Amino acid sequence: MPRSGRRRSRIVAFQVLFEADASSRPVDPILERHLRDADLDEDADEFVRHLVNGVQQHLADIDATIARHAGAFPLGDMAPVDRNVLRLAVFEVLFDNRRAPLRAAINEAVDLAKGYGSESSGRFVNGVLGAVALAASGRQEP
Numbered sequence: 001m002p003r004s005g006r007r008r009s010r011i012v013a014f015q016v017l018f019e020a021d022a023s024s025r026p027v028d029p030i031l032e033r034h035l036r037d038a039d040l041d042e043d044a045d046e047f048v049r050h051l052v053n054g055v056q057q058h059l060a061d062i063d064a065t066i067a068r069h070a071g072a073f074p075l076g077d078m079a080p081v082d083r084n085v086l087r088l089a090v091f092e093v094l095f096d097n098r099r100a101p102l103r104a105a106i107n108e109a110v111d112l113a114k115g116y117g118s119e120s121s122g123r124f125v126n127g128v129l130g131a132v133a134l135a136a137s138g139r140q141e142p
Contacts, residue, residue, distance in 0.1 A: 010088065010108055013047075017087060021083065022080050031048070055087050070128045079118060086125060093136065106129045
C-alpha cells in the first residue's frame with residue numbers, strides 16, 4: 001500500500017472516524033493506532049490528522065448540514081459507513097481551509113462509500129453531497 005497520497009489519507013481518516021463512531025470510543029487513541037499501522041509518510045500522516053481533527057472540531061455543524069440535506073434519513077438511523085463518509089466529505093467541501101476541488105471530494109467520498117458501504121451507499125452519498133454542493137453554491141435545488 002502506498003505510504004503517501006490524499007486518497008490513502010482519506011481512507012485512513014475514514015477508518016478512524018468510523019471506528020470511533022461505531023465503538024463510541026475516544027478518537028485520539030484510535031487515530032494514533034491507525035497512523036502507526038498505516039505507516040504513512042509525514043505529509044500523509046499530517047493530512048490524516050488534519051481531516052480527523054477538522055471533522056471533530058466542526059462535528060455539530062457537519063451533522064446539521066448532513067441532516068438538512070438527508071432529511072429522510074436521520075443521522076442516528078443512517079448506516080455508520082455513510083454517516084462517516086459524509087462527515088469527512090462535508091468537512092472537506094465546507095469547512096476545510098485547504099479545500100479539495102468539489103468534484104474530487106465528492107468522487108473520493110463516493111468511492112469510499114462504494115468500497116466500504118452497501119450497494120446503495122455510493123448513490124446515497126452522491127445525492128446528499130450533490131445537495132450540499134448546490135446549497136453551498138447558492139443555487140436552488142430542483
